[in-house]
Amino acid sequence: MTRRSGSGPRPTKGRPAGSTTDQRLLDSSGHGDWVHTDPWRVMKIQAEFVEGFNDLSEIGPAISVFGSARTPQDHPTYAQAEAIGRGLAEAGFVVITGGGPGTMEAANKGALEAGGESIGLGIELPFEARLNDYVSFGLNFRYFFVRKMMFVKYSQGYVVMPGGLGTMDELFEAMTLSQTKKITQFPIVLMGVKHWEGLLDWMRETMLADGRIKQSDLDMITLTDDVDEAVELMLKARD
Numbered sequence: 001m002t003r004r005s006g007s008g009p010r011p012t013k014g015r016p017a018g019s020t021t022d023q024r025l026l027d028s029s030g031h032g033d034w035v036h037t038d039p040w041r042v043m044k045i046q047a048e049f050v051e052g053f054n055d056l057s058e059i060g061p062a063i064s065v066f067g068s069a070r071t072p073q074d075h076p077t078y079a080q081a082e083a084i085g086r087g088l089a090e091a092g093f094v095v096i097t098g099g100g101p102g103t104m105e106a107a108n109k110g111a112l113e114a115g116g117e118s119i120g121l122g123i124e125l126p127f128e129a130r131l132n133d134y135v136s137f138g139l140n141f142r143y144f145f146v147r148k149m150m151f152v153k154y155s156q157g158y159v160v161m162p163g164g165l166g167t168m169d170e171l172f173e174a175m176t177l178s179q180t181k182k183i184t185q186f187p188i189v190l191m192g193v194k195h196w197e198g199l200l201d202w203m204r205e206t207m208l209a210d211g212r213i214k215q216s217d218l219d220m221i222t223l224t225d226d227v228d229e230a231v232e233l234m235l236k237a238r239d
């Protein structure tokens with residue numbers, strides 16, 4: 001695969017400065033312009049699904065790696081994400097990330113430098129954002145929900161590194177889809193014991209204790225700092 005000519009930021013020309021397509025879809029106080037009315041937006045949404053399905057349908061076994069867009073390059077988590085990208089690529093997996101900076105960049109770097117496929121599924125944001133330099137094939141999405149479906153549909157499992165709101169959204173979406181059997185056989189590895197153990201303790205002591213989740217919901221997660229263990233788990237699930 002080669003870097004798609006359409007990768008990088010979508011042109012901002014023609015759209016109100018500081019807003020995104022997603023934002024205009026979800027904002028109830030929309031513009032009156034006919035191309036921005038909801039029925040016509042469905043065509044744009046449909047086109048984005050078609051394009052994504054078309055471009056990703058033959059990528060082979062893939063693992064998505066998520067994590068903070070704000071991880072500095074000299075942070076130990078950056079090195080760990082690079083190692084996970086490398087380990088997954090060496091094990092024959094395509095590595096998919098959000099194509100952004102920080103942890104996403106590190107995982108793409110590890111995968112690309114190990115000779116693997118390094119995919120970035122970027123998102124249009126209200127500020128300048130472009131795919132990182134280690135993406136060998138990239139797509140930029142206007143709609144978060146279309147992009148999120150591509151991660152689930154085209155990966156066999158998730159590795160989730162320390163992160164903020166975006167990372168939590170991606171993690172809990174996958175857990176909900178697994179819990180409701182919308183996806184099956186979907187290993188989820190949380191990397192970074194120090195970052196995640198507080199959340200897992202709370203889920204066990206509050207959510208589980210109050211009967212709001214089952215033990216099987218927690219069992220779908222593996223918590224580790226060990227890159228080899230994470231890769232091994234993905235291989236076991238694949239085989």
Ligand SMILES: C/C(=C\CNc1ncnc2c1ncn2[C@@H]1O[C@H](COP(=O)(O)O)[C@@H](O)[C@H]1O)CO
Nearest residue numbers: 066067068069070098100123163164165166167
């Ligand atoms: C914050 C900055 C750029 C953000 N750029 C992003 N590009 C692509 N994907 C992103 C970006 N920001 C968030 N994401 C998605 O959410 C996850 C990380 O979010 P978090 O809140 O940082 O945990 C990540 O996995 C992406 O899929 C400028 O530095």
